[in-house]
Amino acid sequence: MVSLSKSIFKAYDIRGIIGKTLDAGVAKQIGHAFGLAAAAKGERSVVIGRDGRLSGPELTAALAQGLQSAGVDVIDLGVVATPMVYFGTNVLNANSGIMVTGSHNPPDYNGFKMVLAGEAIHGEAITGLYESILANAGKVAAVPGAYSTYDIRAEYLARIIGDVKIARPIKIAVDCGNGVAGAFAGDLYRGMGCEVVELFCEVDGTFPNHHPDPAHPENLQDLIRALQETDAEIGLAFDGDGDRLGIVTKDGQIIYPDRQMMLFAQDVLTRHPGEQILYDVKCTRHLAPFIEKSGGVPLMYKTGHSLVKAKLKETGAPLGGEMSGHIFFKDRWYGFDDGLYSGARMLEILTREADPSALLNSLPQSDSTPELHLHLKEGENFIVMDKLRSDAKFPGNERIITIDGLRVEYADGFGLARSSNTTPVIVMRFEAETPEALARIQGEFKRVILAAKPDAELPY
Numbered sequence: 001m002v003s004l005s006k007s008i009f010k011a012y013d014i015r016g017i018i019g020k021t022l023d024a025g026v027a028k029q030i031g032h033a034f035g036l037a038a039a040a041k042g043e044r045s046v047v048i049g050r051d052g053r054l055s056g057p058e059l060t061a062a063l064a065q066g067l068q069s070a071g072v073d074v075i076d077l078g079v080v081a082t083p084m085v086y087f088g089t090n091v092l093n094a095n096s097g098i099m100v101t102g103s104h105n106p107p108d109y110n111g112f113k114m115v116l117a118g119e120a121i122h123g124e125a126i127t128g129l130y131e132s133i134l135a136n137a138g139k140v141a142a143v144p145g146a147y148s149t150y151d152i153r154a155e156y157l158a159r160i161i162g163d164v165k166i167a168r169p170i171k172i173a174v175d176c177g178n179g180v181a182g183a184f185a186g187d188l189y190r191g192m193g194c195e196v197v198e199l200f201c202e203v204d205g206t207f208p209n210h211h212p213d214p215a216h217p218e219n220l221q222d223l224i225r226a227l228q229e230t231d232a233e234i235g236l237a238f239d240g241d242g243d244r245l246g247i248v249t250k251d252g253q254i255i256y257p258d259r260q261m262m263l264f265a266q267d268v269l270t271r272h273p274g275e276q277i278l279y280d281v282k283c284t285r286h287l288a289p290f291i292e293k294s295g296g297v298p299l300m301y302k303t304g305h306s307l308v309k310a311k312l313k314e315t316g317a318p319l320g321g322e323m324s325g326h327i328f329f330k331d332r333w334y335g336f337d338d339g340l341y342s343g344a345r346m347l348e349i350l351t352r353e354a355d356p357s358a359l360l361n362s363l364p365q366s367d368s369t370p371e372l373h374l375h376l377k378e379g380e381n382f383i384v385m386d387k388l389r390s391d392a393k394f395p396g397n398e399r400i401i402t403i404d405g406l407r408v409e410y411a412d413g414f415g416l417a418r419s420s421n422t423t424p425v426i427v428m429r430f431e432a433e434t435p436e437a438l439a440r441i442q443g444e445f446k447r448v449i450l451a452a453k454p455d456a457e458l459p460y
Contacts, residue, residue: 001025008111009130011421012122012306015102015111018055022110024062030112031066031098033132035145038072038096041117045094045145049077049085051101051180051241052203055110060100063112064147067098071141076149079203081181081242082113083338084156089115090334091155101180101241104213107206113241119313120336122306153184161191163332164344167351171195173232175223177212178204181242181340188340189236194347197232199223212239214246215324217254217370224252234356236343243305244325245339247346249357258283259363261321263349264342266294268319268331278312278320278328280304281404282371282429285414286364302404304421305337323429366413367438368431372459374417374449381419381426384453388417392448408444412437415445428459 002023008016014030016022038046046067050056056079064074077088085099095118102109114121172194176182182201189196199222200209210219214237223235227250237246247255258279265277269291277296279287280303288298301311305326312320318331326337333341350356376384388406399409405418405427413432420427428445432438442460449456 004029004130004133006127006130009126011126012304013111013113014126014129015105015109015422018108018110022059024058027059027062027100028066029133030129031063032070033066033129033136034096034098034114034116035067035070035072036132036136036139037116037129039070043072043094043096043117045073045075045092045096047075047077047085047088047092047094047097049080049082049088049097049099051082051099052079052178052183053102053107053110053205056100056205059110063098063100068145068147069140071143071145073145074147076147077152078149079180079183080152081184081340083243083336083340084152085113086115086336086338087156087159087334088150088152089118092150092152099241103241103243104211104215104239120306120309122304122310157184157188157191160188160341160344164192164341164348166193166347169193169195170234170347170351170356171197171230171232172347173197173199173223173226173230173235174201175199175220175226175235175237176201177210177219177238177240178202178207179212179238179240179242181238184242185236185238185340185343188344189347192344192347197226197230199226207240214239214244215371220246220248220254223248227252234347234350236346238339238343239325242339243337245327245342245346246325247360249360251357251361253357253361255360255363256323257321257325257327258287258323259360259365260327260342260346261287261319262290262363263359264319264321264327264329264345265291265296267345267349268329269294269296271331272296272318276315276317278308278315278317280308280322281401281407281416281418282323282427283321284364284366284368284431285409286366290364300401300403303418309336366431366433367435369429369438369460372428374426374428374456374459376424376426378424381424384426384449384456385417385419387452388448391452394444394448408441410437410441413441415441417445417449
């Protein structure tokens with residue numbers, strides 16, 4: 001029996017290691033606490049689903065028991081991509097849902113992504129579940145909730161295929177990294193009229209081929225090779241639970257989500273001229289001018305899929321996106337992040353072109369770094385960040401943005417340092433017009449970080 005640890009209650013979700021910080025007992029307690037929270041908001045039913053991880057069946061069964069013991073009915077979708085649980089909360093007369101998923105974490109992890117009464121919960125709402133478990137341990141409903149299963153697959157595929165139309169037939173390669181998206185991606189894109197080369201679409205919770213995380217170039221090498229060796233025109237890759245999209249061109253270029261957002265924004269703004277387009281602080285500085293040129297209003301916001309989703313709702317923006325690959329369409333869709341749907345929308349745009357890769361490669365681009373991580377002790381990341389925000393001095397007339405960490409905009413690039421909300425890390429990213437400018441901006445950040453923490457071991 002694993003004892004309940006506050007450490008698994010993260011900023012955007014709950015995540016732990018099987019047998020160490022997470023097991024069926026903990027899952028049942030989480031279900032009970034979430035069930036009470038749902039009932040308190042007048043919710044009668046909760047939709048649940050799980051990805052392909054080996055610990056999924058046991059955790060999901062226990063989660064369901066916990067929810068039922070709080071008096072709410074459970075609608076179990078079985079093995080689905082995370083966005084299919086969100087879809088369920090929009091079409092099944094139940095506005096709350098829990099997805100049992102470890103997303104892109106290693107195989108021994110699992111966790112829970114949650115929607116409560118139509119809101120993606122984060123921060124205090126998640127720590128509130130921990131408090132509730134401590135406070136309400138024995139409070140079992142007089143009448144337990146019912147349990148039913150529901151197969152949402154056909155409805156979900158039909159909803160996308162009915163809405164998103166490709167302009168011409170296209171052959172694509174799809175790499176699901178043995179994550180749960182593999183159970184749906186091939187059928188979805190074939191249903192839209194594509195010819196599909198499938199890579200690692202067999203769902204396997206041990207991830208035997210490569211890690212299911214398209215944010216890292218090493219996980220896209222198989223897809224790049226498939227595009228070289230076949231006549232597929234474009235490559236799509238998905239993370240472990242299908243809520244994030246990666247894109248690779250015919251010539252092996254990786255189109256990161258902040259550049260994908262340029263095409264999505266341009267398309268969405270044809271129907272929503274003058275509206276706000278939301279993006280997080282990690283995105284390229286070329287995105288804002290592109291949004292303005294396309295007739296929209298750029299709005300930079302904090303990183304975190306739950307935070308962006310909440311801000312999207314608050315602003316009424318038709319589109320939001322994160323550098324990590326979470327893209328949120330409120331235009332023709334429901335406003336939740338869905339890698340499979342984003343892939344469909346990208347194919348709709350790309351099939352209007354004779355050469356999709358040329359369009360993608362023509363999007364503005366600078367020299368940039370991937371995410372760089374400065375590893376610190378538990379809690380130290382926030383202390384160092386506070387010090388940087390109060391003390392860091394930059395010599396010129398740079399624009400300093402502090403909505404999430406410290407983003408410094410120069411005439412020829414930007415630097416970002418922000419605290420991770422899930423691990424004791426300061427995340428950095430740099431972009432510049434030339435390699436020299438990149439080195440200069442990184443040097444500036446090195447200077448202020450070492451002033452705040454002289455023994456910091458920088459990742460560059």
